[in-house]
Amino acid sequence: MSARVYLDHNATSPLRPEARRAMEPYFGEAFGNAESLHFHGQQAKAGLERARRTCAGVLGCDPREVVFTSGGTESLNLALRGIAWARRLTGKGMRIVLSGLEHAAVRETARSLEDQGFDLVVVQPLADGRIDPARFASALDDWTAAAALMYANNETGVIQPVSEALEACRHLRIPLVVDAVQAPGRLPLNFGPHGPAALALSAHKFEGPKGAGLLRLKAGTLYQSHASGGGHEGGARAGTHNLAGIAGLAEALRLAEAEREAETARQGALRAEFEAQLKAAVPGLAIHGEAAPRLCNTVYVSIPGQASETLVNALDLEGISVSSGAACSEGTHTESFVLRAMAADDAQVRSAVRFSMGRSTSADDLRRAVECLKQKVS
Numbered sequence: 543m544s545a546r547v548y549l550d551h552n553a554t555s556p557l558r559p560e561a562r563r564a565m566e567p568y569f570g571e572a573f574g575n576a577e578s579l580h581f582h583g584q585q586a587k588a589g590l591e592r593a594r595r596t597c598a599g600v601l602g603c604d605p606r607e608v609v610f611t612s613g614g615t616e617s618l619n620l621a622l623r624g625i626a627w628a629r630r631l632t633g634k635g636m637r638i639v640l641s642g643l644e645h646a647a648v649r650e651t652a653r654s655l656e657d658q659g660f661d662l663v664v665v666q667p668l669a670d671g672r673i674d675p676a677r678f679a680s681a682l683d684d685w686t687a688a689a690a691l692m693y694a695n696n697e698t699g700v701i702q703p704v705s706e707a708l709e710a711c712r713h714l715r716i717p718l719v720v721d722a723v724q725a726p727g728r729l730p731l732n733f734g735p736h737g738p739a740a741l742a743l744s745a746h747k748f749e750g751p752k753g754a755g756l757l758r759l760k761a762g763t764l765y766q767s768h769a770s771g772g773g774h775e776g777g778a779r780a781g782t783h784n785l786a787g788i789a790g791l792a793e794a795l796r797l798a799e800a801e802r803e804a805e806t807a808r809q810g811a812l813r814a815e816f817e818a819q820l821k822a823a824v825p826g827l828a829i830h831g832e833a834a835p836r837l838c839n840t841v842y843v844s845i846p847g848q849a850s851e852t853l854v855n856a857l858d859l860e861g862i863s864v865s866s867g868a869a870c871s872e873g874t875h876t877e878s879f880v881l882r883a884m885a886a887d888d889a890q891v892r893s894a895v896r897f898s899m900g901r902s903t904s905a906d907d908l909r910r911a912v913e914c915l916k917q918k919v920s
């Protein structure tokens with residue numbers, strides 16, 4: 543049996559050796575608490591601030607705007623709650639505008655804010671998986687406390703019009719929360735001086751460790767922390783720093799950005815070849831978001847007549863790890879709300895499979911996946 547093929551990088555990615563090496567000192571001699579005044583504390587603090595500068599360099603922001611968290615979900619919770627409540631309490635509005643494509647980390651946070659009296663406006667995507675920037679802009683008004691638009695969707699890979707949304711928000715002075723969790727190594731992260739009020743990243747999506755994330759909180763953004771405790775991270779996120787995780791995150795982010803151009807070109811070429819092979823091998827196959835700009839690594843297909851779980855299991859038995867794309871909790875498959883929002887039909891929703899590549903993906907891996915699907919459907 544040949545080695546397994548991993549095509550589920552949008553779910554998580556393996557820890558790269560350079561990130562692991564950057565983490566190692568913090569499991570050993572550099573164990574100090576970055577808040578302590580003595581030698582061990584200062585050693586940890588130096589590592590923390592080095593990591594912060596590295597991340598700020600990639601994001602093109604001031605290091606003081608970098609808040610380390612435990613991952614994408616925490617970053618997005620802190621951002622949306624912290625900004626919405628700070629704006630509400632200063633009389634700046636109680637409406638939250640978000641796209642109908644947002645990850646549960648944003649969607650559920652917005653729903654819980656709705657329970658607390660906020661009013662939600664959800665902007666649904668066009669059939670190609672993209673949010674219409676004009677529709678997003680027209681949902682904003684001067685009672686909007688915060689807006690949220692993801693940079694790229696985790697299921698379809700469709701890239702969203704964040705620059706246009708930023709421009710519209712800037713005119714009305716509305717803070718935009720950007721879920722950029724799927725972007726590192728695939729899209730530029732430096733938005734220049736007019737970047738989003740909040741931008742969230744998660745290390746395990748770009749070959750860093752699990753349990754480490756980042757929130758870029760732009761200077762001047764009204765924000766109220768929702769985690770009580772010590773005054774860590776400028777008061778934005780209380781709790782002793784996960785130094786090893788932070789060091790691994792910074793190194794993985796630096797490398798993802800340094801390799802971005804070469805990797806996006808390589809994976810883009812692989813994706814084009816893979817899609818051509820899939821279409822030739824599987825009659826009736828649909829590629830979701832095909833007409834829209836998409837991440838170089840993501841291919842989300844439906845194969846009418848097949849069930850998602852059956853396809854995922856069949857590929858798994860052949861040594862290929864893929865996903866149905868939609869959320870799974872405790873092994874239970876739920877249908878994709880993203881495909882529903884894109885007005886996909888029932889047969890397509892039930893038969894969706896997502897392939898997501900990473901740095902280790904080769905043309906051979908993708909050929910194996912095509913061969914397996916071909917056998918399954920014939």
Ligand code: PLP
Nearest residue numbers: 613614615645647696721723744
């Ligand atoms: N946002 C997007 C687009 C994601 O794909 C994910 C993870 O699946 C998250 C947020 C949550 O990130 P984390 O797993 O670090 O909590």
